[in-house]
Amino acid sequence: MTGNPDAIIVGAGPAGLACAMTMRAAGLNVTVLEKAETVGSVWRRHYDRLHLHTDRNHSGLPGMAMPPIYPTYPSREQVVEYLESYTERFNIKPVFNATVRSIRRDGTQWRADAAQDLISAPVVVVATGIADTPYRPSWPGSELHRGRVIHSNEYRNPTPYVGKRVLIVGFGNSGGEIALDLANAKVDVGLAVRGPVQILPRDLLGFPILAWAILYRRLPARLVDLINAPILRLALGSIEELGLRRASKGPRQMVEEDGRVPLIDIGTLDKIRDGSIKIYGGIDRLTSDGVVFAEGRSEKFDAIILATGFRPDLRQLLPDVEGIFDKHGMPLLTGRATNAPGLYFCGQITSPTGQLREIGLEAQCIADSARGYIAAHHGFSVR
Incomplete structure (x- = not known):
């Protein structure tokens, strides 16, 4: 990994891709780090019959609607296809197999420790999603159960x-x-x-x-x-x-x-x-x-x-940052500036108006905020 990006985006699912598009459109140079080998890796692992529960017209990411030939509620395969097309259309080039172990503040920069490399930028966006850490309850007798x-x-x-x-x-x-x-x-x-x-x-x-x-x-x-x-x-x-x-x-x-x-x-x-x-x-x-x-x-x-859901605890990813998580390790704010300068989360909180729709709105807000933050605090103009 080379270069000096304006922003590091962690995750190449819908939220990471949406942020990459909006931030680049705002003139920022971004690096997207993805621990898997492909974009939309979580969507690829979902069960076969899955369809979106939100309709096609409200599920497109910024700058690119879902194809009108898709059904009202697109399938899992169609969502993956859409994410691949979105990546290609906006020339987003994630760094794959780049697991981010930690993100720490280093002076005025954020430093991501990823795949034996250190990469720094004044802005970091955590877009790792809410469906990547399965919650597995246990009960008395679990050790005896043979099924x-x-x-x-x-x-x-x-x-x-x-x-x-x-x-x-x-x-x-x-x-x-x-x-x-x-x-x-x-x-x-x-x-x-x-x-x-x-x-x-x-x-x-x-x-x-x-x-x-x-x-x-x-x-x-x-x-x-x-x-x-x-x-x-x-x-x-x-x-x-x-x-x-x-x-x-x-x-x-x-x-x-x-x-x-x-x-x-x-x-x-x-x-x-x-x-x-x-x-x-x-x-x-x-x-x-x-x-x-x-x-x-x-x-x-x-x-x-x-079918007990997911409980991502992001405190392990950001071990030194205080005042931004609830008691479960979920961010208090998503889609806007946090208490930590230059740190953003996208798509990390469940939305009643549709997760993909909300991701698009958040990504645009993050791009606008990050552009202003860099211009005001880092002494140079964004491209």
């Missing part, structure tokens, strides 16, 4: 599970969609749901649910949830009769306050209603061949899939 236990990021398709009983732990979008995938393949599948939930239809009154979220984005979360509650109940029906409990917080409030994304239903509820997907409570402990649930019920399962 297969994997995280949802290891799941690809139903083929290995045909003829088996499978329990999915978690009721987020990965859990709901993997359960649907297995049910469609006639696999005996259940969902372990520990607490109350919120569910949204993917489309409401003929429009993508994201369009409604954008329409109401300037209103307080509680008011939005109050307005939407009656029509959502009509659209979805009773979830209580399915053995589910509705959360006291509405969907928007849940995202903003807890960082939890409601299940966007693409057919999971229908499979619960017809019995193809069974609902269980929280897990108390594992046995050698199954699970004991909190209410005392015991069931045998051949495999357990942990």
Whole structure:
């Protein structure tokens, strides 16, 4: 790695690519460091049937809309194809196989320790995403359990599970969609749901649910949830009769306050209603061949899939910087200047108006801010 960039961007997923495009358009010289061998590496590892839950028209990155030939909700393969095309169109040349071990302040510069090289710049953007550090809970009896236990990021398709009983732990979008995938393949599948939930239809009154979220984005979360509650109940029906409990917080409030994304239903509820997907409570402990649930019920399962999300802790990446993370190691601010001069995060917080859309907005804000920061504090004009 050579040269003296104005900015280091860590990650070549959607957020890193969007920042590279907007920052270069603002006249900055950027270096993108990516630990994998390709752009969009996380998207390449997702399960086969995955489609965006946000519509094509609200999912393009800055400067390049998704192709109109794509369906309303593009597939995983199409998202990867789009990211490759985006990289080529804007001549973004990430440095691959460059794992960044740490980022530290060095005078007026940020120094990234990557792949046996040190690279410095006045600005650094952490764009490593929120789906690259699987969270794997454990229970009493885990050491005795003989069945297969994997995280949802290891799941690809139903083929290995045909003829088996499978329990999915978690009721987020990965859990709901993997359960649907297995049910469609006639696999005996259940969902372990520990607490109350919120569910949204993917489309409401003929429009993508994201369009409604954008329409109401300037209103307080509680008011939005109050307005939407009656029509959502009509659209979805009773979830209580399915053995589910509705959360006291509405969907928007849940995202903003807890960082939890409601299940966007693409057919999971229908499979619960017809019995193809069974609902269980929280897990108390594992046995050698199954699970004991909190209410005392015991069931045998051949495999357990942990759809328990991701918990990236960025404190390890920035060990010397204080006042920028919450208690879990997630950034307090994303898409704008932090308390540490020249340090930015992009796409690191869940958004109620669509992650890809929010990444695009954040990338433009970061480019504008970084350009002004460099011009004001480093004594030279950006190109």
